[in-house]
Amino acid sequence: MSTTRCGRFFFNIRSEQDLIRDYSGSVLPDIETAISAALVGGLQIRPDAGCLRHPQQFEITSEDGKLVAIVPIDY
Template sequence: MPRFFFNIRDGYDLDEDEEGIELPDIEAARAEALATVEELRDQLADAGNIELEITDETGRRLLTVPFFRGRGGRR
């Protein structure tokens, strides 16, 4: 089963996921990312332009999920 890593990027700063999660495919990783964003959105409301990026075991970026849509606003 492939391992996916969920890194949090705030502008140029990157908080790397050191452990990752084994999931069956990219769709399962996307669902996990969306659930994580929903869970953390209120806690990170004042943190700026934050994205959750999914990478594979080689470090290749597969998908990016923004925490907030639009310019500075929450939805």
């Protein structure tokens, strides 16, 4: 598990063909909280709700652009 602590985390969404970047991010206390937020967010994403086709995973990055976690989206 990463040791990234308190900072802004970005929740980019990867689909089969696209990467939708999160440009605003969220300030969270640690990576564990960011992963929990992605798990909850993944439950709210539906493949038929909007322009994103078949979202597969969140790619969580830190403020410096480092990939810190990949969280599958289950629906």
